[in-house]
Amino acid sequence: MPDCFFARSGHYKTATTPLNCDKNAAGYFKAICMTISDQLLLMCSAIGGLNGLLLATYFFCHRTDRLTYRLLALLLLMLSVRVLKSVLFYFNPDIGKQILQLGLSACWMIGPVLYCYCQSICRPDASWRGLQWQLTLPFFVVVITGVLWPYHDNPQLWGGLIYRVINYSWLFYIGLTVLLVWRTQQRSGNSLVLTSAKYRPLLLMILSNGLIWSAFYFASYTSYISGALTFSVLLCFSVLTVFYRDKPMPQTTEAYANKKLLPADAGPLISQLEEWMQHRQPYLNADLTMPKLAKQLSWPSSRLSQLLNDNLAQTFPDYVNHWRIQHAKTLMAVEPVMKMQTLAEQSGFNSLSTFYAAFKKFTGITPARYKQSLPDLTSETINPESGTMS
Template sequence: MLSIRVLKSVLFHFNPAIGKQILQVGLSACFLIGPLLYCYCLHFLGRFQTSSLYRLHLIIPSVLIIVIGIVFPYHLYTQLWGGIFYKLINAVWLIYTVASIYILWPKLSSIKANDWRQDVDLYIVLSIVIGSALVWAAYFFAAYTSYISGALTFTFLMGIGVMTIFLHIQQQRNKTPSPYANKKIADKDAQALIDELEQFVLTQKVFLDANLALPKLAKSLGWSTPKLSQLLNDNLHKSFNDFINFYRIEHAKNLLGSDSSMKMEDLANSSGFNSLSTFYAAFKKYTQLTPAKYKALQGLQHSEIINP
């Protein structure tokens, strides 16, 4: 939506005679920025997937934009769009921005200063929220900042893009090293190593460490990092994340069975996940169900056992 807003400004700047409809498109995009930002934060926290009611934050504003755009087109109601509609758009944008900060706050306050680099996505989400708030301020105080509003929006979009690429490149560098074919572990030796690895993971419960990385696990085992990487990739045919997440999900399933009242955020943290969205994705990958559906299914089975 911010990109559409920038495109509108560019088109209008180079062709002032362009139809008024393009101005309506720009304001309509601004109206949707807030709701989309809020739903983006909900998705990051893993909440958007748990209830279809959250989709109303997208459906209702979209319907309003279409209906109002048809009933009150910009070229016939210029003063209305430049007056009350403009104020309403800014109010909705601000409300949703504040709501986004509110729902992110528990996650932000739980992250220690030295743990921030472990959650690249949180960096990106927080930057988007702060950047959106700054862009809102620039447009809201347009009488004083009109000369920087467009530049600020464009710079923000470019900055987010560059930062996202940079952080993910850094993340890729820290991932499992590529396997070397000429160092493949023989099958006769691999089974003993696999047994040792699985026994160590189960007894030490290292998978509960949200910051666990392949080099750290290799060091705990007294192995080299390439050796552990080879064993996982060539012999178990699994990535490091898949291997560890399997144990985390099994632990989460046990927790759900023993304490059905546990909140999803607590369940994710207790199972070694530092992101609720990562937990939801991993849980569904291994069980084909969301945690909520799995919890409900377990409760139904328990009820059938008690009341056959």
């Protein structure tokens, strides 16, 4: 504590005057406040980078869809290293030049990894062998640049030309990623394809990269730490959005009026439902649920549930998958060279395994086997409603 505290309390005498005592107390209080604010700022800015490292470790160890998840892990790793470098430099400008070089090198790789991650989702035929050179080439450029012109010997070069190259190459890859997503949506012919759960993490990652790039690029007009803070906020938001699953809407508790709709009453409802499914094709949305479909029809969920269970003797998933399988059959006949992954996506399925299971359940054979029976039938068409040839 400052001398003025003890002088005022009478513990011992000091030569400090009352005026100087007040100044010392004010300075001490200000120092405490600055320390607390710095600690809060450090915690808020670093939490994103640390959580990013934890998420990267989790996705590296994920066993499902290894290519996509490992590219996502690599992307989170590069972003986290870049952000943590900024946090360390902001609070300690005298950190080693090796850390600065490591952070900027990671930033150099963010763009290529983002583009490869996008390809692993948008291109069903994407493989590690096909994407490897797109990562290897930039990696060698980063390594060779760091070896020939290390940061500690060329701080002005890294702070000038190389820094600009890193920023603009990152922006270039963000643009390529947006273009690839747009082409994917145009190719699918389904305006709802990008709203499915499969593309949600990709769209969030593109948006996050754009905002983080803007925060770092315009830091001279705001604050250098703004990029790290932006990453922390966006990472928390992305985790909540990606891993949160909408809870099913509670079903109405009212009992069915007559336990079962009479054929005369159910007939018009079935016709309305069939017409909606045939012309609007809501089943192409992989996230379609009973409450969503009922809302589109302006029905209460209980009516749709009653109609399916009692009058059509089907569950909602079976009813929707029936339409999806018929649509898949049509696509097989029209485009026999279409990849199975693309076929599943354009038919409204979230995953290839779900598509295979549903197809075999409704047809008794696998999609590949069904496809082999189509060469002589490609000139014919299939009625999506009945599934018969015409």
